[in-house]
Amino acid sequence: MFKRNLMLALACLLPLSVSAANYSIGTGGQSGIYYPFGGALAKVWSEHVPEVNAKAEVTAASVENTIKVVRGDMIAGIAMGNVVLDAYNGQGKFPSKMPVKTLFALYPNLVHTLTLEKSGINSLADLKGKRVSLGAPGSGTAVTSAALLESIGIDVEKDIKAVYLNYSETTNALANGQVDAGFIVGGQGVGAVTQVALTHKIKVLSISDAESQAFVTANPAYSSYDIPADVYNNVGEVSTLSVWNVLVVNANMDDDMAYNLTKAAYENMGDIRKVVKMAEMTTPQNASRLQGVPLHPGAKKYLDSVSK
Known part of the structure; x- marks a missing residue:
């Protein structure tokens, strides 16, 4: 009986001890700008988005990041706009149209x-x-x-x-x-x-x-x-x-998640700019620099709210 009661008590405590979900942000090699940008962004999201624990992942960059976002292996990836446009249209390295959208553009x-x-x-x-x-x-x-x-x-x-x-x-x-x-x-x-x-x-x-x-x-x-x-x-x-580089996400990402990620990024962009000077160009005004790939509705909701 004691053992059964102990297990029930632990079960009741379990939801309180569950840590934030772990997510990866696809970047590039460590000698480029993608990696420090992704690292700074991961820190901001981990600190300011509930239930998100993010880390930057070293990758071969744009194509790999886009594929992994589509597969659900990453919460987001930094990628060159032409690659994301190809993925959206099913061209180039992508044999069919991929379910991708962007949160916002980063820098050229x-x-x-x-x-x-x-x-x-x-x-x-x-x-x-x-x-x-x-x-x-x-x-x-x-x-x-x-x-x-x-x-x-x-x-x-x-x-x-x-x-x-x-x-x-x-x-x-x-x-x-x-x-x-x-x-x-x-x-x-x-x-x-x-x-x-x-x-x-x-x-x-x-x-x-x-x-x-x-x-x-x-x-x-x-x-x-x-x-x-x-x-x-x-x-x-x-x-x-x-x-332009963009932050690519799966088109099926929850709207609230996309909103919260976008909001946290822009409201803490000062911290990112301390790490990556190019983040000076990551502004709401530049968010839709990549034409042809739609913003995620959650991101657009936040951007619309700050443009009023």
Whole structure:
């Protein structure tokens, strides 16, 4: 009898001792901006959203994060807008339309086409026949770099010696002479580019107006962007392309959850900006920068409430 009563008593106490549910936020490699952004966001959600205990997960970034959000393995993922747009429309890496929506846009990613100053490579066309890192497998960088090269007539399977490396692997391979050039599609001031520019004389290739216009016409999630001089050590102004990063979620996420996540993020964005400078661009006014993929109704409810 005592044992039975003890079990009943413990059963009554159990709901009080259940911890918050554990969730992952999909980010990217540790040398990019996704990971610290996701870590700061996870801290905010864990502290300010009831029953949520979130952590940042290292991943191959955009494509992997989107797939895992759709599968229900992650509460949210940081991803490049073009990848999420492809998922929503069932294009590119996604054979059918995926149930995705966004909570809000974060900041723009910029195409960095890196090479060493001594390489003799001065344009995208010069990459033909060269050893080129296109980005980590399953990343938005790999999607973008392949599409960009193919838009100027370079077949990534035949015309270059393609390898697939993450940010830090790309800059290490470039510094060690293992590749001739590499792509990093990340926020302005991304750590991997900043670091290699401090130890090696690098070039970030400009994309010509004609190349940019042709690419944007075929890929409307992108726009032209000029990286100011001296963002990176001894690198002048660079004409390139940008695409907004977004926080992608499963379209079937509960409306209250989406509302609470969005509310907590914006009301504590100051804490995130202490960790990630690019979060200065994560504002309600920029929330719907990605055209073509709807905001989650819960997120939209919060955003509508602060825009009045």
